[in-house]
Amino acid sequence: MTHHHPRTTVLAAAAALLLTVSGCSAGAVAGSGTGSGSRGGTLVIGATGKLPNPDTVIGGAGFEGKRLVSFQLYEGLTRYDLSRTDTAPTVTGALATSWKVAPDKRTWTFTLRKGVTFQDGTPFDADAVIFNLDRYLDKRNEHYTEAIGAAAAEYAGGITKYRKLGADRVELVTAAPNGHFPEDLAHVLIASPTAIRATGSAKFSEKPVGTGPFAFVSQRAGEQIDLVANKSYWRGAPKVGKLVVKALPDAAARTAALRSGSVNWIEYPNPDDIASLKADGAKVVTNSYDHLWYWILDTKKGPWKDRRVRAAANWAVNREAIAEKLLHGTADPALQAAPRSTLAYDKSLDLYGHDPAKARKLLAEAGYPKGFRTSVTVPTGGSGNLLPVPIAQALQRDLAAVGIKAEIRTTDWSTLISAEAKGKVALGSDAIAQSTTLFQSEALLPLFIGSKSPFWTGGYANPAVDKLLASAAATPDRTARQADYRAALGHVTRDAPWLFVVNDRNPRALAPTVRGLVQPQSWFLDLTTVRVGG
DSSP states (O other): OOOOOOHHHHHHHHTSOOOOOOOOOOSOOOSSOSOOOSSSOEEEEEESSOOOBOSTTOBOSHHHHIIIIIHHHOBOSEEEOOOOSSSOOOEEESSEEEEEEOTTSSEEEEEEOTTOBOTTSOBOSHHHHHHHHHHHHOTTSTTOOHHHHHHHHHHHTTEEEEEEEETTEEEEEESSOOTTHHHHGGGSOBOOHHHHHHHOGGGGGGSOOOSSSEEEEEEETTTEEEEEEOTTOTTOOOSSSEEEEEEOOSHHHHHHHHHHTSOSEEESOOGGGHHHHHHTTOEEEOOOOSOEEEEEEOTTSSGGGSHHHHHHHHHHOOHHHIIIIISTTSEEEOOSSSOTTSTTOOGGGOOOOOOHHHHHHHHHHTTOTTOEEEEEEEESSOTTOOSHHHHHHHHHHHHHTTTEEEEEEEEOHHHHHHHHHTTOOGGGOSEEEEEEOSSSSGGGHHHHHOTTOSSOOTTOOOHHHHHHHHHHHTOOOHHHHHHHHHHHHHHHHHHOOEEEEEEEOOOEEEOTTEEOOOOOSSSOOOGGGOEEOO
């Protein structure tokens, strides 16, 4: 890994995992949505949590906030190609058209896209890139703040030098070889220097300006943001005229809003509502993507210190019942560490299944023939956390059937993540329940399975995993990285430091008037293809 991760940035990275879900509602799904825009109507999205600070990388609402707000306002030198549904997205050019790395594997040259303008008319060029990097990385810069620097460190922290080579070329040098550097730069968002100079960093979030497909109009901070199509967008103007994103953390409120027509799209509908939403005319779309809902087990003490006990717990879990009966097909059973639809997934590594007899045998071999007591801290909601308490209760029943009696301790998502970022467990439990992304951003991997992570990882450490992560990080060859990642996640699967549960399928419900969505195998979305109305 080439980045350093101050604890403040670990918290921001971990919050790539956010959602609040519960409740249901009744009614009919409205067809017309909420008015129309200049092109293809107004798209109004009900999000599952608070919206991010719209100042470039500061965010604060995890990957949901990034997909619905940040990536709509801004772009990096690269972007995810979200045009396909049948494979995990790769990185392609955005504000850069091409790049190459020198033989030292640290010096990168990016050729910039010509003819691009920011939403305020400012031309995009090498000076704009340098301006933004100065703001992110140079503590002496007048536009640098601790918040912006901490947030940028996750993806730009490995950059040690950068310079302009011409109006359309920049050179970036990393501290160590970083094969996923082009992917990292999709998250290093570029803002208008003119706009930042006009407002100063302190107030830029009130009038954010980027090069993305939608331009800022107004906001109620954290609650709603109104955007308009960027008619000068270099990939072509979006098909909707307006985009409105509303924070609707309660699932019942999201369902009611879709049925009343106050929104025409909701993120993560309650699985219990899906059948009735479909009956009322809504379209519910899903796709496998980079997601794992799991328990991190304390491998440093007590029964969880024994790999046989951890394996026993994994054999005790009826994942199929959780995926089908509790989550109504909106998730797949997770039989290994690597999420489905990631470059590290190898079906031959699907190790676990539901076999209580095998679980009891392993517990007896480990010296726990009558089982044991344990505890788990579970968030009541949060990004990608699905139905965390009901899932934990299902696991509690499965584990009790083989003698493992788990006490569930609930807390809010921010408390759990804040403690985890400091290397601790909220409420002092023996495990924590959460969801995460492992491969949507390769830079995050060492946070979860690396032995030197400042994050609470249950004390898991395997030198072979560290070696494989270092090998993967050092090469830009994606095939070579894939082989290293598969081997690394194979070790994690066999070591079982986690209780592997399900991989989410990213459900969202749309009014019948919403058309043109390409549902990728990704946390992120390309909203330029979506239209509302005829």
